[in-house]
Each structure stands twice: as structure tokens, then as C-alpha cells.
Amino acid sequence: MNPETSLAGVAQPHADPNQFALLQQRRFAPFFWTQFLGAANDNLFKFAFTVMVTYQLSVSWLPPAMAGLVIGALFILPFLLFSATSGQFADKYDKTRMxxxxxxxEIAIMLVAAGGFIAGQVPVLLLCTFLMGLHSTLFGPVKYAYLPQVLSERELTGGNGMVEMGTFVAILLGNVAGGLLAALPGVGHASVAAGCVLVALLGRAVAQFVPPVPATDPGLRINWNPFTETWRNLQLAQQSVVVFRSLLGISWMWFFGAMFLSQFPSLAKEVLHGDEQVASLLLVVFSVGIGIGALLCERLSRRHLEIGLVPLGAIGMSGFAIDLYFAARSLPPAQAMGLAAFLAQGAHWRVLLDLALLSLFAGLYSVPMYALIQMRCQPTHRARIIAANNILNALFMIASALIAGALLAAGCTVPQIFLFTGIANAVVASYIFMLVPEYLLRCVAWVVSRLVYRFEVQGDENLPATGAAILACNHVSFVDAVLLMAASPRPISFLMDHRIFRVPVLGGLFRLAKAIPVAPQQEDPATYHAAFERAAQVLRAGGLLAIFPEGGVTRDGQLQEFKGGIMKILERARADGVQAPVIPMALTNLWGSYFSRIEPGGAMVRPWRRGFYSRVGLNVGPPVAPSGVQPALLRTRVADLLRA
Incomplete structure (x- = not known):
């Protein structure tokens, strides 16, 4: 049984109007609330313990100033030690059983912790902190490897957005509940103990309703050496450049977030001159911002994996982090103020807006990366790749703490730390996007299809989620390839007329996309033969190959005769043992726009010829078996789509 299709009867990719509908379905709702309660309990326990050590328990060997650091370090340590092992468990065993x-x-750990809270035993609670970190380490790979087995490609971005939103809301609620329960006079310790056990019991009860999800690699032999297994997992991730760079990108997001979260108490007290309620408000704004950004991903991506949002998110993160520096550094000295007095000053609203927007863009940045990793990993070792990601996340968070400490020791202010983080984010993001140009290409495609045109796709369910296929489309303008990029959640290799590479800007874009130039055999035999060889390589690798069978951009808006190059591609594919269906496609309403070729004057000479934000479309037809393809028949199919 194929584990990726075993739940096909459950998943209905086109039935749900949006991501919130998933909360009504058994394949997602019990899992969502299970992970939500787990994240909430982690933070309820940690924050209540921190409050008690800081304000209520006098422990000579654990000064209050060190309590938060020690508790955080103990919680993160299992991620470094056991993530590699937990990833193997998640691949080998049924995820629901895990x-x-x-x-x-978790229930067992919380029962021990309850005794520690009631007796005021700090060593017991420190042990439970480490064990709760182990609990989260074991759950992490299951959490993100579960989603692609029960959600379709159209649901994956929304599902990840819901999970990320739920995680940050749970963190917020856990911190608030932990602080409130710990502060209850006389019964605080007992209330925290009861709360932790109750949330653990509720999480276990909800987990009982998670449907069975089969193992993806049941024959896996467990390697108990965490160091060699970690190295092996990183090597697995490096088999795909896009996946590995995405792991680094997600880890950088955790570095970025940790730099801000760690400075909220100092920002509230020393810069904003606020009390504990102001510090809590900063956490609320940050958490809500990430949640909103995560939920927006499905809307902005039109229910597909859209990694073009990642550069957009990176730009917003840097821009608003840098503006936060300017907003915070100019605040005058003041007496300590409560929440109402803080909100009464207009200058503080700019700080809150910057914080909300940088966190919103962080949500846009991270969710598509998680979805990309889930889609591009081999199912048999997906959980181990996610485990490697968790290790990198922990290392980057530790690095953020060390760097923040070094900057403070060097005399930097909190606003200067934000400035450093914003500039560093711009540098790191630019480096990653240069290494993996697919992000930038998809960002350009997203901008063109959402902001330059109103681009609508009909029949996108005909685009294959996996396997080799040939996309055959009419050629109307110089941005046809960009629009096809925007329509497909998978990367496309384009076979294009070599003359289009001479067009300023667009030519550079297509070279960055590694499009395949093709020239007439009589004109340039070497380029002609090299093009078909590269096209065969794309299909052998199971990729999407797009061609424009007319051979050039139309000069009169009419569909031209299809040339025979597609038959040569199919013949070569059959010789290689590849059965690649042909997907007919038709771009509509694009003729007459800025990028189309109209005489006199040609293309790109009259920006407002059709007005701004004009409506264009793409109609995708059912696949045609390779044995039934003929140029005339394919042209008829595309002509029918133009009239649809």
C-alpha cells in the first residue's frame, strides 16, 4: 500500500472552501487540537516554573536572573540530543501510534511535575523541563510529517498555516495561563500542577481521535547514535538543494524570532518604560502577527504551494525590523507606565505596528518553506529531514542567544540589536535566494500574476502533482513563461526560442530560470540538438517541461500552426522509457497587453495600452496520452481551450 495515497478516500482537495474547513474534519481537527494543547502545556509549565523561581522560591544555586536561561537551555537540549532518533521513529512507525x-x-511527566510544584522541588521541575523538551522533540517530526500524508497539495499551505497559527496562539495562552495560575495567592502551586495535568489529559483524549496514518519506511533499522544519524539526515537533506536551503531558511526565521522574543522584557522596561503588562502586550502582538501572516498564506497563494511569498516575507521582516529601530530609539525618557498610559502615547503605536507587521511577514516567510520541504522530500525519510530541521532550529536559536548577549556586552542598545537583526536578515535572505533562484523567480511570477495582471487559472487540477509531463501552451506574449510559473506549484523547465533571451530583463530572468534555448536546426544545429537533450533530461528526472509549439510569439493574436518539435520530444521520451502525458494549455485575454507583440511598435512600448491590472487567464485541459499526440490534434485542443 502506498502511504501517500492510503487516505485518498478521506482527502477531497477541491471540496473545502478554505483552511478553516479542515477544523471540521477528522483527518485534521484532532491532530490540530492535539498539537495545540501540547504547545500550550509546554509554555504553561515553563512560564509558571520561571515565575515561581523568579518571585516565589528562594534557591541559592539558581539566581532569578539565570532561571529563564537555565530553563530555556534544558528545554532545547533534547532537540540537539534526540531529534535524529525521533525522526527515525516517525518514519518507521505509524504516526498516530507515535x-x-x-x-x-506527557501525562507521566506532568504527574511528576505536579508533585514538584506542590512540594516546591526545583530539581524535580528542572528534570521535568528536560523531559518536556524530550516530549516536544519526539512530537516535532511527527507533527510536520503527518500533514502531507493527509492533506492534498492544495490544502498543504493552509494546513501548515493553521498549525503555525495554532502553535503561536498556544504559546501565548500557555504563557498567560502559567503566569496567572502561579500568581494565585496560597493556591498558585497547586493550581499550576492541576492545570498541567489537566491539559495533558485533554491532549491525550483528543489524540485518540486522530485517524491511523501508516508508516512511510517500516523496514527502517534504527541508528541509535545521534551524531552519525544527524550527519546522515543532513546528507539526505542536501540531496535536494532547494530542500536544504529551505531548512536553513526556516532555521534563520527561528534565529530572527528568538532575537526579538528574548529582548521583549528589556524593550518594555528600558526602552518603552512600561511595566509587565506592556511586555505581555508585545508578546501578544508578535504572536497574533505571526498567526495572521500564517493564515494569509493560503489566500495569497490561491491554495497552492507558493514559495514566491518567501522573498516578500523576507523584505517585510527586514523593512519593519529596521523601522522598529528608528521608532524605538527616539522615544524620550519617562516614568514607568502601565498599559493604559502606554497606549495613550501615539509614538508607541508605531512600535506596535512595526512589531505586528514584521511578525506577519515572518508568517508569510515560514509557512511556504515548511510546505515546500514536506512536498519535495521523499516520503520514506520525510520525518528524518524534519528532525534535521529541528536540530538546525535549536542551533540557530542558541546562536541568537549568544550573539544577543555579545551585542549587549559590547554596549549595544535593544533598538540597535533590532537594527542588526534586520540588516543581517536582508543579507542572509539575499544569499539564500541567490543560491536558490527558484524563490526569486516565483516571487516575480507572483507579482506579475497578482499585481500586474488579474490572473485566473481554470482546470488547474489537471496539472500533475508528481511525475514527468509536457505542458503545451499557445504563445501570446513575452511573459507567458512567467504566468505558467505562477500557475504551477512545481518548478517548470521551459523550452524557448533563443531570441527571447535577448530581451532586456526578461532574458536575464529566463536565464536565471535555466530555460532551454532552442534554435532552428538550419540556423544553429548545436543549440537545436542540445535543447532536445536537455528536454530529455528534464523528463527522465520526472520534471515538468513546457513548450510553445507555435515556435514564437504570435504577431496577430491568432493561434499559429504547431510545429513538429513536440513529436521529437515524445519520441525521445519513449526511447528513454518515459511515458509523459501532454497537458494542453491556453492563455486567454493576454493579446493586446503591454508584453504582447502588436504592430506598429511591437511589445513593451505602450504601458497603458490595456490599462493597469487587466484580467488574463489560463485554461488547462485534461492530459493527452503520448500515443495520441499529433501537432494538429494538440492545436485543436488548445483552440478549444481558447474558446472555453
């Missing part, structure tokens, strides 16, 4: 086992472990 979820239930981990939630049962």
Missing part, C-alpha cells in the same frame, strides 16, 4: 504514545508520556 502521537498517542508521546501524549501518554
Amino acid at each position: 502521537i498517542r504514545w508521546v501524549k501518554s508520556l
Whole structure:
């Protein structure tokens, strides 16, 4: 049984209007609330413990100033030690059984912690902190490897957005509940103990309703050496450049977020001159911002994987982090103020807006990367790749703490740390996008299809989610390839007339996309033969190959005769043992726009010829079996789509 299709009867990719509908379905809702309660309990426990050590328990060997650092370090340590092993468990065993086992472990840990809270035993609670970190380490790979097995490609971005939103809301609620319960006079310790056990029991009860999800690699032999297994997981991730760079990109996002979260108390007290309520408000704004950004991903991507949002998110993160420096550095000295007095000053609203927007863009940045990793990983070792990601996340968070400490020791202010983080984010993001140009290309495609044109796609369910296929489309303008990029959640290799590479800007874009130039055989035999060889390589690798069978951009808006190059491609594919269906496609309403060729004057000479933000479309037809393809028949199919 194929684990990726075993739940096909459950998943209905086109039935749900949006991501919130998933909360009404058994394949997602019990899992969502299980992970939500787990994140909430982690933070309820940690924050209540931190409050008690800081304000209520006098422990000579654990000064209050060090309590938060020690608790955080103990919680992160299992991610470094056991992530590699937990990734193997998640690939080898049924994920639902893993979820239930981990939630049962949580109950046991919380029962021990309850005794520690009631007796005021700090060593016991430190042990439980480490064990709760282990609990989260075991759950992490299952959490993100579960989603692609129960959600379709159209649901994956929305599902990840819901999970990320839920995680940050749970963190916020857990911190608030932990602080409130710990502060209850006389019964605070007992209330925290009862709260932790109750949330663990509720999480285990909800986990019972998670549907069975089969193992993806049941024959895997467990390697118990965490160091060699970690190295092996990183090597697995490096098999795909896009996946590995995405792991680094997600880890950088955690570095970025940790730099801000760690400075909220100092920002509230020393820069904004606010009390504890102001510090809590900063956490609320940050968490809500990330949640909104995560939820927006599905809307902005039109229910597909859209990694073009990642550069957009990076730009927003840097821009608003840098503006936060300017907004915070100019605040005058003031007496300590409560929440109402803080909100009464207009200058503080700019700080809150910057914080909300940088966190919103962080949500846009991270969700598509998680979805890309889930889609591009081999199912048999997906959980191990996610485990490697968790290790990198922990290392980057530790690095953020060390760098923030070094900057403070060097005399930097909190606003200067934000400035450093914003500039560093711009540098790191630019480096990653240069290494993996697919991000930038998809960003350009997203901008063109959403902001330059109103681009609508009909029949996108005919685009294959996996496997080799040939996309055959009419050629109307110089941005046809960009629009096809925007329509497909998978990368496309384009076979294009060599003359289009001479067009300023667009030529550079197509070279960055590694489009395949083709020239007439009589004109340039070497380029002609090299083009078909590269096209065969794309299909052998199971990729999408797009061609424009007319051979050039139309000069009169009419569909031209299809040339025979597609038959040569199919013949070569059959010789290689590749059965690649042909997907007919038709771009509509694009003729007469700025990028189309109209005489006199040609293309790109009258920006407002059709007005701004004109409506264009793409109609995608059912696949045609390679044995039934003929140029005339394919042209008829595309002509029918133009009239649809």
C-alpha cells in the first residue's frame, strides 16, 4: 500500500472552501487540537516554573536572573540530543501510534511535575523541563510529517498555516495561563500542577481521535547514535538543494524570532518604560502577527504551494525590523507606565505596528518553506529531514542567544540589536535566494500574476502533482513563461526560442530560470540538438517541461500552426522509457497587453495600452496520452481551450 495515497478516500482537495474547513474534519481537527494543547502545556509549565523561581522560591544555586536561561537551555537540549532518533521513529512507525504514545508520556511527566510544584522541588521541575523538551522533540517530526500524508497539495499551505497559527496562539495562552495560575495567592502551586495535568489529559483524549496514518519506511533499522544519524539526515537533506536551503531558511526565521522574543522584557522596561503588562502586550502582538501572516498564506497563494511569498516575507521582516529601530530609539525618557498610559502615547503605536507587521511577514516567510520541504522530500525519510530541521532550529536559536548577549556586552542598545537583526536578515535572505533562484523567480511570477495582471487559472487540477509531463501552451506574449510559473506549484523547465533571451530583463530572468534555448536546426544545429537533450533530461528526472509549439510569439493574436518539435520530444521520451502525458494549455485575454507583440511598435512600448491590472487567464485541459499526440490534434485542443 502506498502511504501517500492510503487516505485518498478521506482527502477531497477541491471540496473545502478554505483552511478553516479542515477544523471540521477528522483527518485534521484532532491532530490540530492535539498539537495545540501540547504547545500550550509546554509554555504553561515553563512560564509558571520561571515565575515561581523568579518571585516565589528562594534557591541559592539558581539566581532569578539565570532561571529563564537555565530553563530555556534544558528545554532545547533534547532537540540537539534526540531529534535524529525521533525522526527515525516517525518514519518507521505509524504516526498516530507515535502521537498517542508521546501524549501518554506527557501525562507521566506532568504527574511528576505536579508533585514538584506542590512540594516546591526545583530539581524535580528542572528534570521535568528536560523531559518536556524530550516530549516536544519526539512530537516535532511527527507533527510536520503527518500533514502531507493527509492533506492534498492544495490544502498543504493552509494546513501548515493553521498549525503555525495554532502553535503561536498556544504559546501565548500557555504563557498567560502559567503566569496567572502561579500568581494565585496560597493556591498558585497547586493550581499550576492541576492545570498541567489537566491539559495533558485533554491532549491525550483528543489524540485518540486522530485517524491511523501508516508508516512511510517500516523496514527502517534504527541508528541509535545521534551524531552519525544527524550527519546522515543532513546528507539526505542536501540531496535536494532547494530542500536544504529551505531548512536553513526556516532555521534563520527561528534565529530572527528568538532575537526579538528574548529582548521583549528589556524593550518594555528600558526602552518603552512600561511595566509587565506592556511586555505581555508585545508578546501578544508578535504572536497574533505571526498567526495572521500564517493564515494569509493560503489566500495569497490561491491554495497552492507558493514559495514566491518567501522573498516578500523576507523584505517585510527586514523593512519593519529596521523601522522598529528608528521608532524605538527616539522615544524620550519617562516614568514607568502601565498599559493604559502606554497606549495613550501615539509614538508607541508605531512600535506596535512595526512589531505586528514584521511578525506577519515572518508568517508569510515560514509557512511556504515548511510546505515546500514536506512536498519535495521523499516520503520514506520525510520525518528524518524534519528532525534535521529541528536540530538546525535549536542551533540557530542558541546562536541568537549568544550573539544577543555579545551585542549587549559590547554596549549595544535593544533598538540597535533590532537594527542588526534586520540588516543581517536582508543579507542572509539575499544569499539564500541567490543560491536558490527558484524563490526569486516565483516571487516575480507572483507579482506579475497578482499585481500586474488579474490572473485566473481554470482546470488547474489537471496539472500533475508528481511525475514527468509536457505542458503545451499557445504563445501570446513575452511573459507567458512567467504566468505558467505562477500557475504551477512545481518548478517548470521551459523550452524557448533563443531570441527571447535577448530581451532586456526578461532574458536575464529566463536565464536565471535555466530555460532551454532552442534554435532552428538550419540556423544553429548545436543549440537545436542540445535543447532536445536537455528536454530529455528534464523528463527522465520526472520534471515538468513546457513548450510553445507555435515556435514564437504570435504577431496577430491568432493561434499559429504547431510545429513538429513536440513529436521529437515524445519520441525521445519513449526511447528513454518515459511515458509523459501532454497537458494542453491556453492563455486567454493576454493579446493586446503591454508584453504582447502588436504592430506598429511591437511589445513593451505602450504601458497603458490595456490599462493597469487587466484580467488574463489560463485554461488547462485534461492530459493527452503520448500515443495520441499529433501537432494538429494538440492545436485543436488548445483552440478549444481558447474558446472555453
